[in-house]
Amino acid sequence: MSTAVTRSSLRKILPILDPQPMAILPDRAWTGEQWRRIQSGYKARDMDEKWNVFVEGQVAHFLRSWTGHTIFEATFSETPAGHRITTAVVETDQKRHRRTSPEHDRIMLELVITAILLGEPATGLRDELVQHSPRSREVPPAAILHSSLGLRTPE
Secondary structure, eight states: OOSOOOGGGSSOOBOOSSEEEOSSOOOOOBOHHHHHHHHHOBOOOSTTBOEEEEEETTEEEEEETTTOBEEEEEEEEEETTEEEEEEEEEEOOTTTOOOOOHHHHHHHHHHIIIIIISOOOOHHHHHHHHHTOTTTTTSOHHHHHHHHTBOOOOO
């Protein structure tokens, strides 16, 4: 996407009602180029895409595309290793976000960054998401991934 996604470019944004600091953060450091791509955000282009993301300053806001509910807010800091998430909050209102575990939150946040914002395959993270899903025994992996992550439409 050539133009950065901003708060004003999204149709509906609802703030987190019941934020809770994330107990486990992604351990990954993103390069300067990856951070610039993250800062560009992402806007869902069709019904199969589940996430919108925009960045204000150092804070990335992760919203469900259909409802506009903000699910995560992650603050990035520049470190010698690259840009890292130093704090993050997650929505805990069960009507907006069905949380399962701190590990699931960590995986989901990192997976949206990796697969949706950066367009990387993220095979390992996808496998982790399925393993940490409470529905993994009764629902096929593809259904778990689609309902949580959605698809990323190629540009």
